[in-house]
Amino acid sequence: MSDTITNTFLHDLPSADGYFGEYGGSFIPDQLKAVMDEITQAYLDIREDPEFRRELAELYSHYVGRPSPVFHARNLSRKCGAEIFLKREDLNHTGAHKINHCLGEALLAKKMGKKKLIAETGAGQHGVALATAAALVGLECDIYMGEVDIRKEHPNVVRMAILGARVIPATHGRKTLKEAVDAAFEAYLEDPINQLYAIGSVVGPHPFPMMVRDFQSIVGNEARAQMLTQTGQLPDNVVACVGGGSNAVGIFSAFLEDQDVKLWGVEPAGRDLETDGEHAATMTKGEPGIMHGFKSYMLKDAEGEPQEVYSVASGLDYPSVGPQHSFLKDSGRVTYDTINDQEAIEAFFELSRSEGIIPAIESSHAVAYALKLAKTHPGESILVNLSGRGDKDIDFVVEHYGDAFGVHLAN
Template identity: 75%
Template sequence: MKNTFKHTLPNESGFFGEYGGSFIPEQLQQIFDEITSAYKRITQDDEFLNELADLYEHYVGRPSPIFHAKSLSAKYGADIYMKREDLNHTGAHKINHCLGEALLAKRMGKKKLIAETGAGQHGVALATAAALLGLECDIYMGEVDIKKEHPNVVRMEILGAKVIPATHGRRTLKEAVDAAFDGYVKDPVTQFYAIGSVVGPHPFPMMVRDFQSIVGNEAKAQFQEMTGGNPNNLVACVGGGSNALGLFDAFLDDASVRMFGVEPAGRDLNQDGEHAATLTKGEPGIMHGFKSYMLQDAAGEPQEVYSVASGLDYPSVGPQHSYLKDIERMEYKTINDKEAIDAFFELSRVEGIIPAVESAHAVAYAIKMAQEGEKGTILLNLSGRGDKDIDFITELYGSDYGVTNLL
């Protein structure tokens, strides 16, 4: 399936309503303007679009299937379906935009891809794209996440990427973004910062959304074929928000489809620094070059955040999500650590699918919807698989769920 990338938002300045834009130094703005122009050209370039479509089909393995989780549905009383992005090459939805960004970088004559990663899935996907296209690759990752997500660190290094630890602050995703920006500004001419979600200065919230929209385009056609109609409800986890917008994008104009973005309540939703529920608890602010909801202290600085899922512990969120919240097109809910870990084991043992801990937040909310009486169909984005998480989960939670840690 070839994307056409036709949207009315953002506007020419990169704003979704009041959110988005580009709040960066003039030197960088010139580089980002070049990226915007190059991106607009490739969206009209059949050669580029055909090459990307070919890679999606023959390299990634698209279309990813929709799975009707019949055992889970029977247990909880609502029909739960899953868009299986975990079955993509590299194990998550991230490969969708990484291939697009890497192809664009090569078209622009860049020599190196640079990026941040939290759970490591974006890092692995970008390292994979770099290896495929013959580009260098530097991945910045918080020291805490390097320890939690060690299998993905090894994958990145096997693929030839250089993994650079972020050693300041809480040493997680926000700090990895800080470090990646610092590395990028040293040489924005030969490097291409392949931002890992629908965040950052324009054009990245638009560009990553567009590359991820293949998820929803496929899902809409597949669900129609499977059931004869659209799902009643869509569910996806939200950190930066790329997997959610990827699924939701194709359904935004259909008011009959309810959409739920699931944020991490962490250890305590009512305690600063113990969650990462940006849209639930945040206020508008500017961070990392764009305006969106963010978790901030009294001085307007980013708050420390936390989630059991390394890919969700970010104190801001994609600007389109903030716009969709304000116009009440999407509902944003929360799932705490325990609920996510319960869902991680539940899906593993009821359906034989081990999800990423990030995706387990969406699974947990779908189960909660069913328990609370939802009778309509639920389609969730199973955005990644849990290979990367099993050592960490076993060490911290295994004994509570009857898993023996023999390491």
């Protein structure tokens, strides 16, 4: 944490008990309360520790490659009639924004004397980033991943194994992200003393929504300064995809007080926004509820349990969302809308062929929304958080969509 991101720590949210308005908190078994209190205090201590901040800032600079650039996508801008800028988190070491909080969590675990990091992953970006951080600081690492996602995101599974992590399949339910979270929580309960559950987004019980937000705020603070330097003004619009919501909170955090900057969170409409189980648009279709230790908007089935969800983007198919997003929705500061599978894949190819940048399918949802926004906001500037690169997705995309876009590979 460098001095450029201290402003996030001055915000008065969450409250001391982890609430963003009515959302957040810590709904956990009694056996975890003392452990979670220890994690909270350890984090509050180290984030003010100059030595910790120096160490993390050096890793961001010399290991991750920060600051990530803001790129003016001129070809895309000419096509769509608005000025499109990309915050290039895809250029970070490990290929996404996830490394920002994984390094912080790994250093925290090391300083707390933990022996192992455990986590869930959907698209595999958080898993790869955490396996990378674990290798760097010398900790064991277990990553829980749905069987469906293991097959879909094979390149990232291989990367995690090379880095020394164990990839443990979640085999129940739809065998995707929600089930991976379930499995990781169960494993954490078995030994919360020697393990740290390094949650992969701004979700979970307090302090994780705060902690991951703080680490990811470097994205927004860099982008704000870069836009002022490059254009002389702030962007008219900032767009980010939202699953759990870490990349979106990260970039939004620096612009929350700039009322002239419109903030847009993009959820996955999947195959059909009007059919339960065929989308993962939590704030568009959900209501407040409690799951995985926190209160937030949630997609529920008829019994009030987490609804089955779907998205072409493995990192977005989660039936809840970070509590700060729920607060920002209710306050009206951020507008949340949706992009469906087909629109995301079209944007995947559009950015690839217009700018030579292959985005993650998750990030393609934000790109697709920016292209839509350009039609209704011509001439305005639109900053997109390009949260990850698409290396992990290319086999899946070619297999399922290649013919439609003229990609024919010889056997």
